[in-house]
Amino acid sequence: MSPLVSLAIHDLTSIRRDQVLLNIIGLMVMMVAIAALVRAFGYFTNWWVTIQFLLLLGYMPGIGYLTAMLIVDEVDSGVDRALHVSPLPRNHVLALRIAMCILFVWPYGIIMVLATRMIELPLFEWLPPLLALSLASVWTTVTVPTLSRDKVQALGLFKGLNLYVQIAALYLFIPQGAWYAQILLLSPATWSVKSILAFTEGATTAGYLWSFGGVVFWAALIAVSVAVYRRRQDGDEW
Amino acid sequence: MTPEVQALPSDQTRLSGTAQDAIIVENLIFSYPGQARPAVDGVSFSVAHGEIFGLLGPSGAGKSTLQKLLTRQQRRFDGAVQILGKPLAAWGQDYFEAIGVGFELPNHYVKFTAIENLRFFASLYKRESRDPLELLALVGLEDAAHKKVETFSKGMRMRLNFVRAIQHDPEIVFLDEPTAGLDPVNARIVKRIIAELRRAGKTIVLTTHNMHDVDQLCDRVSFVVGGRFAVLDAPETLKAKYGRRTVRIMHGHDVVKTDEFPLDGLADDQRFNAILRSGAVRTLHSQEASLDQVFSDVTGTSLNLMEEAA
Numbered sequence: 001m002s003p004l005v006s007l008a009i010h011d012l013t014s015i016r017r018d019q020v021l022l023n024i025i026g027l028m029v030m031m032v033a034i035a036a037l038v039r040a041f042g043y044f045t046n047w048w049v050t051i052q053f054l055l056l057l058g059y060m061p062g063i064g065y066l067t068a069m070l071i072v073d074e075v076d077s078g079v080d081r082a083l084h085v086s087p088l089p090r091n092h093v094l095a096l097r098i099a100m101c102i103l104f105v106w107p108y109g110i111i112m113v114l115a116t117r118m119i120e121l122p123l124f125e126w127l128p129p130l131l132a133l134s135l136a137s138v139w140t141t142v143t144v145p146t147l148s149r150d151k152v153q154a155l156g157l158f159k160g161l162n163l164y165v166q167i168a169a170l171y172l173f174i175p176q177g178a179w180y181a182q183i184l185l186l187s188p189a190t191w192s193v194k195s196i197l198a199f200t201e202g203a204t205t206a207g208y209l210w211s212f213g214g215v216v217f218w219a220a221l222i223a224v225s226v227a228v229y230r231r232r233q234d235g236d237e238w
Numbered sequence: 239m240t241p242e243v244q245a246l247p248s249d250q251t252r253l254s255g256t257a258q259d260a261i262i263v264e265n266l267i268f269s270y271p272g273q274a275r276p277a278v279d280g281v282s283f284s285v286a287h288g289e290i291f292g293l294l295g296p297s298g299a300g301k302s303t304l305q306k307l308l309t310r311q312q313r314r315f316d317g318a319v320q321i322l323g324k325p326l327a328a329w330g331q332d333y334f335e336a337i338g339v340g341f342e343l344p345n346h347y348v349k350f351t352a353i354e355n356l357r358f359f360a361s362l363y364k365r366e367s368r369d370p371l372e373l374l375a376l377v378g379l380e381d382a383a384h385k386k387v388e389t390f391s392k393g394m395r396m397r398l399n400f401v402r403a404i405q406h407d408p409e410i411v412f413l414d415e416p417t418a419g420l421d422p423v424n425a426r427i428v429k430r431i432i433a434e435l436r437r438a439g440k441t442i443v444l445t446t447h448n449m450h451d452v453d454q455l456c457d458r459v460s461f462v463v464g465g466r467f468a469v470l471d472a473p474e475t476l477k478a479k480y481g482r483r484t485v486r487i488m489h490g491h492d493v494v495k496t497d498e499f500p501l502d503g504l505a506d507d508q509r510f511n512a513i514l515r516s517g518a519v520r521t522l523h524s525q526e527a528s529l530d531q532v533f534s535d536v537t538g539t540s541l542n543l544m545e546e547a548a
Contacts, residue, residue, distance in 0.1 A: 006361040010347075017349045078345030082402065085309055085339040086362040087331045234313050 003088045004096055011070055011100065018073075021066050028108065031059050035116040048118035050172055053196070055112060056133060057166050057189055064105040064137020065158060067097045071145040072154040080233075090233055094142070094226065101141045105134035121199050128211030129195040135218035136165045136189055142225040146232055165189040188217035259320075260410055260441040261285040261308065266317035268307055277303040278315070279465035290432065290442045292452040292473075294533070295462035301445045302342065302414060304462070308443065309339050309412050322409060335365055340403035342414040342445075344395030348388035352379055352398050355387060356405055363406040373401040377427060392419040400428055404435065411435060414445045429455055449529040461533055469536045473529060480535045481527030488520040489513050498525070 001009075015021045035055055038044060044051070074080040084090060109130040113119065140161045148154040168189035174181050184190040191214030199207035261284060268278040277300045285291040293301040306312045308319065310326065310333060319326040322336060329336075346355050353370050360367035374383045377397040387395060396419045404411055416432065417425040432455055435442060444456060452459045453473050460470040469476065483501040487510070488494055499510045501524065513519065527535070 001361060003362040006358065010358050014347065014349065077348060078341065078343055079347055081311065081341060082339075082345050082359065083362075084311060085334055085337070086359060087334045087364065088362045089331050 003086075004092055007088065007093065007096055008100065011067070011097075014070055014073070015066055018069070021069060024062060024066065028059060028063050031055060032112050032115050035112075035118065039116050039118055049200075052113070052116060052118035053172055053193060054169055055116070056109065056130075056196075057169050057193075058162075060105060060109045060112060060130075060133060061137040061140065061162070061165055063108045064101040064134065064141060065144075066104060067101040068137075068141040068144045068158075069154070071097060071141065072148060072151055075145050075148075076150050076154075084233065090230070094229070097141060098138050098222075101138050102131075102134050105137045106131055109134060119196065119200060121196070125199045125204070125207060128208055129192040129199075129214070132192045132195070132211050132214030132218060133165075133189065135215060135222065139218055139222050139225060140165075142222060142229050146225055146229040168193045188214045188221070191217060258286055259284040260287045260289075260322055261291075261443070262318075262320040263308075264318040266304070266307065266315060266319060268303060268312060268315040270303075276465050278307065280317075281465070281467055283460060283467065283470060285441055285443060287441055288436060288439045289457045290436050290444060290455050292456035292459035293443065293445045293462050294447065294449070294452050294459050294529070296447055299462040300465035301462040303465075305412050305414055305443065305445050309337060310334075335363055335406065336409045338403040338406065338408035338411045340400050340411070340413040340416050342418065344390075344392060344399050346387040346395060346398060346402075349386060351384050351386055352390070353383045355398065356402060359402055360405055365406055367406045368404075370401075370405065373405055374398075376431060377401055378424060393421060393424060396420055397424060397428065400431075404431075408440070410441045410443070412443045412445070415448070416444070416446075417448060417451055449533075453529055459529075461536055463537050469532075476532045477527045477529065480532040482525045484525045485510075485522065486525055487513060487522050489516065489518045490520070491518045494520060 015025075032055075035051060038051070039048065071080070074083065083093060110123070110126065113121075113126050113130070114123070140158065143161060144154050144157045148157050164187055166189070168184060168187050171181060171184050171190050171193050185194075191210050195207045195210035195214065198204075198210055263284065264282050266278055266281045267276050269276040279300070281304065283291075293304060295301045303312065307315050308321070308326075310329075321329065321333070326333075347358070350358070352374055356367075356370035356373065360370065371380065371383055374380050377400060379394060379397055379401075382390065382394060387398065390398070396416070400413070400416055403413065413432070416428055420428060429451065432442060432444070436457075442455075444451065446452060456473055458470065458472050459476070461468040471479070484498045485501060485504060486496065486498045488496050497509075497513070499507050504510060
């Protein structure tokens with residue numbers, strides 16, 4: 001078995017054995033189930049679009065935090081140092097966690113929108129904005145262990161970084177033409193919101209462009225976080 | 239307060255390495271960002287294959303930083319380091335196949351059992367690892383093999399740290415305070431295994447502030463203070479060099495007296511012989527220096543006092 005596969009199995013077992021992480025998964029499943037029931041019974045029809053966006057911005061990235069918590073746990077217990085003096089390259093470890101994060105979040109988002117159907121779009125139009133949003137989790141996964149020294153700091157940071165994603169929801173509640181609406185574009189999550197809204201309005205090209213912009217924006221933020229994370233792993237303080 | 243320590247002069251024993259050396263370090267300098275004073279300040283030494291080399295010093299002296307540099311946990315430094323005949327920077331990930339690292343503090347996946355921890359780390363190596371159950375039995379953890387590490391005491395975790403460092407049979411083993419937190423029985427077991435590793439030809443770098451470990455295990459020891467080597471030699475040589483060649487004798491039937499005699503010509507010392515013949519000897523001790531005394535003489539302060547201050 002390759003070391004990377006061994007680590008992947010080890011990570012999945014870690015998640016399975018961690019009651020907090022299992023609770024997070026349970027919560028995520030429950031949120032989708034409740035939203036699907038609301039949709040199925042036809043309750044709160046006026047709020048469906050808002051509910052869908054709140055679920056996407058507030059809960060979808062959360063499933064990716066499982067991998068962030070794995071890294072934080074390793075830093076907290078010091079076992080990351082033991083990994084660093086093993087033949088498994090540090091970059092491979094990080095790449096695996098990033099890949100796992102996307103593999104958790106992107107399908108979860110797809111299942112969410114397909115199960116709830118509160119915004120009706122063809123699947124191929126959902127994929128780009130959901131991919132961009134799943135990168136929010138990747139960014140968090142790298143940034144939290146970069147900036148936090150222990151679990152307590154990590155949990156505080158999760159809240160702060162979540163706000164950076166969830167603030168995009170404000171875009172739904174303020175006048176579209178208002179100058180201050182543009183400030184929300186400082187969060188790449190807003191780009192996904194604009195992408196989904198463009199798709200719902202039939203502006204397919206704009207939808208893809210907003211998604212592409214969101215992916216690039218998140219990728220830039222992730223690149224910065226990875227660079228700082230690697231510096232910290234190399235033993236440099238900052 | 240850390241005393242100023244002069245770097246060793248270049249003619250000190252075995253500073254420059256030979257082809258037979260497992261580790262050759264020349265003028266190694268490392269500073270943490272934002273700190274004016276280097277944590278490792280121009281250190282040079284070499285370690286032969288099959289040698290146990292001790293880094294002895296108080297907390298904050300730079301010995302753990304030096305170990306981090308040699309184990310590539312810190313990758314930026316000035317100076318030259320050669321490991322197993324190859325510059326450190328030229329090694330790839332295969333470097334970690336050749337070395338084993340035992341950390342000062344226990345660090346394990348606590349929701350996994352001892353044997354799961356060992357098997358997971360063994361799976362990261364290309365080379366064959368030793369049987370984890372056999373390793374756990376070596377350090378008295380066979381009954382705890384299938385228990386989660388979160389239920390372990392610190393001593394048990396430290397023993398698990400130790401066997402994880404040696405399970406892939408590395409050529410060089412770096413051990414940071416391997417007996418810290420262990421009871422005397424388990425400390426003795428760990429020291430016995432370290433001695434066996436040396437007999438098997440392994441090179442060991444032992445970082446510690448424990449004089450007894452150094453005394454019992456190390457072929458050579460360096461005193462690290464303020465990022466520099468204050469002295470580097472065999473413990474016995476240091477003790478002989480800095481100790482007094484005398485014998486102290488306590489004697490007397492009713493009133494206890496203490497006398498000290500030079501070791502040289504002791505057999506011909508009539509007064510000493512008279513005390514022996516009197517049948518009133520209470521204690522008799524040679525006065526070679528302890529490593530703590532040597533440390534104190536060399537650095538101008540006691541290691542224990544520096545530990546308390548640190």
